Amino acid sequence: MSDSTIQHHEESRDVTFRVHRFNPQVDSKPYFDDYTIKLEKGITVLRALNYIKEHVDSTLTFRAFCQAGICGSCAMRINNMSKLACTTQVWDELDKAREPGVIKIEPLRNLPHIKDLVVEMDPVVGKMKKYSNWVDSRMPEEQWGKKEFLVSEEEFQIYDKATDCILCASCVSECTILRAHKEYVSPVVLLRSYRMNADSRDGIHDQRLAGLVQDHGVWDCTHCYRCQETCVKNIPIMDAIHGIREDAIERRGTKDTSGARHAEAFMDDIEKKGRLVEATLPIRTNGLAWTLKNLLPMAVKMIIKRRTPPPPPLVKASKGIQSLRKEMKEMASHVTKDHEKKSGE
Amino acid sequence: MKRYAYYQSCINEAMTKEVDRSIDLWQHDLGIELVKLHESVCCGGSNLDYVSPKQFALVNARNIALAEKQGLDLIVSCNTCLMTIRTAKKKLDESPALRAEVNEILREEGLEYRGTSEVRHLLWVLIDDVGLDVIRKKVKNPLSKLRIAPFYGCHILRPSTVLGKDNPLEPTSLDMLLDALGARSIPYEHKNRCCGFHTLLVAEEESLNVAAEALKEAMDEKADFIVTPCPLCHTVLDGYQAKALKHNGIKGSIPVYHLSEVVGLALGYSERQLGIKRHIVTV
Numbered sequence: 001m002s003d004s005t006i007q008h009h010e011e012s013r014d015v016t017f018r019v020h021r022f023n024p025q026v027d028s029k030p031y032f033d034d035y036t037i038k039l040e041k042g043i044t045v046l047r048a049l050n051y052i053k054e055h056v057d058s059t060l061t062f063r064a065f066c067q068a069g070i071c072g073s074c075a076m077r078i079n080n081m082s083k084l085a086c087t088t089q090v091w092d093e094l095d096k097a098r099e100p101g102v103i104k105i106e107p108l109r110n111l112p113h114i115k116d117l118v119v120e121m122d123p124v125v126g127k128m129k130k131y132s133n134w135v136d137s138r139m140p141e142e143q144w145g146k147k148e149f150l151v152s153e154e155e156f157q158i159y160d161k162a163t164d165c166i167l168c169a170s171c172v173s174e175c176t177i178l179r180a181h182k183e184y185v186s187p188v189v190l191l192r193s194y195r196m197n198a199d200s201r202d203g204i205h206d207q208r209l210a211g212l213v214q215d216h217g218v219w220d221c222t223h224c225y226r227c228q229e230t231c232v233k234n235i236p237i238m239d240a241i242h243g244i245r246e247d248a249i250e251r252r253g254t255k256d257t258s259g260a261r262h263a264e265a266f267m268d269d270i271e272k273k274g275r276l277v278e279a280t281l282p283i284r285t286n287g288l289a290w291t292l293k294n295l296l297p298m299a300v301k302m303i304i305k306r307r308t309p310p311p312p313p314l315v316k317a318s319k320g321i322q323s324l325r326k327e328m329k330e331m332a333s334h335v336t337k338d339h340e341k342k343s344g345e
Numbered sequence: 346m347k348r349y350a351y352y353q354s355c356i357n358e359a360m361t362k363e364v365d366r367s368i369d370l371w372q373h374d375l376g377i378e379l380v381k382l383h384e385s386v387c388c389g390g391s392n393l394d395y396v397s398p399k400q401f402a403l404v405n406a407r408n409i410a411l412a413e414k415q416g417l418d419l420i421v422s423c424n425t426c427l428m429t430i431r432t433a434k435k436k437l438d439e440s441p442a443l444r445a446e447v448n449e450i451l452r453e454e455g456l457e458y459r460g461t462s463e464v465r466h467l468l469w470v471l472i473d474d475v476g477l478d479v480i481r482k483k484v485k486n487p488l489s490k491l492r493i494a495p496f497y498g499c500h501i502l503r504p505s506t507v508l509g510k511d512n513p514l515e516p517t518s519l520d521m522l523l524d525a526l527g528a529r530s531i532p533y534e535h536k537n538r539c540c541g542f543h544t545l546l547v548a549e550e551e552s553l554n555v556a557a558e559a560l561k562e563a564m565d566e567k568a569d570f571i572v573t574p575c576p577l578c579h580t581v582l583d584g585y586q587a588k589a590l591k592h593n594g595i596k597g598s599i600p601v602y603h604l605s606e607v608v609g610l611a612l613g614y615s616e617r618q619l620g621i622k623r624h625i626v627t628v
Contacts, residue, residue, distance in 0.1 A: 080534075096515070176538065177555075180550075216548075219548070220547065222541055223391050223499070225503035226539070229503050242394060249395070249396055262546055263395065267400070270400075274387060282546055286546060302360075305622075306623065309360050321386075324404070327451065338399075
């Protein structure tokens with residue numbers, strides 16, 4: 001990026017916006033329109049789109065409201081990345097353009113398309129409802145309005161960053177698993193679920209967590225970090241996802257879901273051998289029947305190519321495993337003490 | 346000969362043995378020596394960090410401390426091991442309390458995490474330490490007739506706060522290396538996307554869909570093969586290829602090579618020597 005920043009030092013220039021167009025009432029398929037306008041340095045993508053709508057093509061449709069990065073309405077894909085049009089500088093995007101002077105504008109992905117740059121947000125709202133993305137007060141109703149609910153500074157720190165979310169759905173648009181399966185909970189709903197579950201005023205933690213560990217829930221995240229990388233508020237979304245997993249293991253154990261069993265296998269192997277015992281990982285995660293049904297044909301191919309992982313007795317423990325085991329045990333006792341301290345507070 | 350500590354990734358010990366085998370063939374040709382860390386242990390594979398954050402910090406502090414004891418940087422050839430160990434390093438470097446707690450335990454083994462060794466991917470060593478000009482001069486078999494689809498994989502790019510070598514939106518390091526080896530890397534959207542590995546056993550259908558989309562784009566772009574710096578990506582894109590394509594009704598196949606094998610081919614080693622015949626999808 002740095003070498004090309006020198007290229008666009010002009011104070012004003014012609015810029016082409018290559019905009020995704022689609023009106024389902026008249027168009028059989030989407031297409032791109034090029035709008036070339038002369039712009040001054042310092043202008044945002046949203047202002048440029050507003051200019052096009054006012055002076056060039058009034059049929060161009062997009063959502064926008066606050067123009068200050070607060071409402072989250074104007075999220076769209078700009079040069080192949082989901083972000084807010086109102087906080088994105090045209091000159092910064094010129095540096096990233098694949099075709100010189102051309103900025104590509106598309107609607108968010110992974111959501112139903114309505115028209116031009118507008119997508120349907122109902123699936124996100126529906127999932128927020130499904131996973132109870134609000135604080136369900138544990139205070140008895142008769143006390144409402146009469147008693148204060150205090151939140152400590154320390155507690156607020158846990159979900160401070162998560163409260164920055166403006167529901168722009170950029171993370172939804174870039175999510176790998178949502179692209180592969182539309183039922184997936186989605187990053188934004190995981191973030192908000194984490195935030196609600198960490199709130200001491202909430203009374204449905206266990207119920208929400210029970211929903212999150214079901215199919216298409218927290219264990220289906222593939223750790224690609226695209227959500228975190230795209231977040232317009234720089235929220236560490238993966239920390240929230242890992243936070244839910246940590247909570248699930250702590251409160252529900254490691255036996256109830258394939259995700260938790262899979263994670264536990266890593267811990268077990270490190271403690272026993274210092275190495276992963278890959279041969280039995282599918283069985284420990286999903287059981288023997290699943291493994292035979294799903295992996296047997298592939299196992300045959302792998303045996304022919306001598307690619308099968310060695311059976312457990314042949315996995316040699318790491319050198320110095322005795323020391324490691326002792327150290328792991330000692331750290332486990334620290335963790336137990338931490339938990340005792342936490343529950344005593 | 347510049348020396349490095351080499352982290353032994355579980356998958357390269359068990360399933361993708363051709364990675365270490367090919368690196369062993371050419372490391373001295375490029376003036377580097379990778380000293381295998383036999384005491385290193387599984388990094389937790391992007392799982393241990395939420396099962397037990399403190400034990401996660403401990404095992405990876407120990408992995409890095411083993412390299413520090415020899416005064417060497419720790420070199421990794423699996424993306425997820427790279428991201429995982431670097432994540433632990435970041436946590437340790439940012440928290441004196443965690444460092445002290447971990448070091449108190451490691452002291453019994455004569456180890457101490459000090460934060461003096463860098464944790465780097467082999468690809469970065471080739472570019473930053475060996476240098477593209479040197480590599481270009483060592484090429485005996487330029488891969489000039491080949492159109493290669495570079496597949497970076499997630500954990501060499503994201504999170505950028507932990508990795509930071511490439512721009513995750515427009516990564517260039519692997520493309521630059523392929524260029525030095527004489528090959529043409531094709532531009533395609535999936536080069537910085539995900540392979541689906543980490544959900545293979547938990548949400549298999551989703552993983553197969555993710556992999557199939559990447560494979561299809563490389564095939565549509567008429568690439569001769571895909572190359573990846575990550576043995577986990579390789580396992581999905583090669584090992585699960587037939588299943589992923591069948592599940593998505595896509596015909597065809599495409600070979601997938603490891604970074605270490607492509608370097609080996611350009612330096613004049615044969616497919617047999619490099620272990621390419623061990624792949625599930627062969628030409």
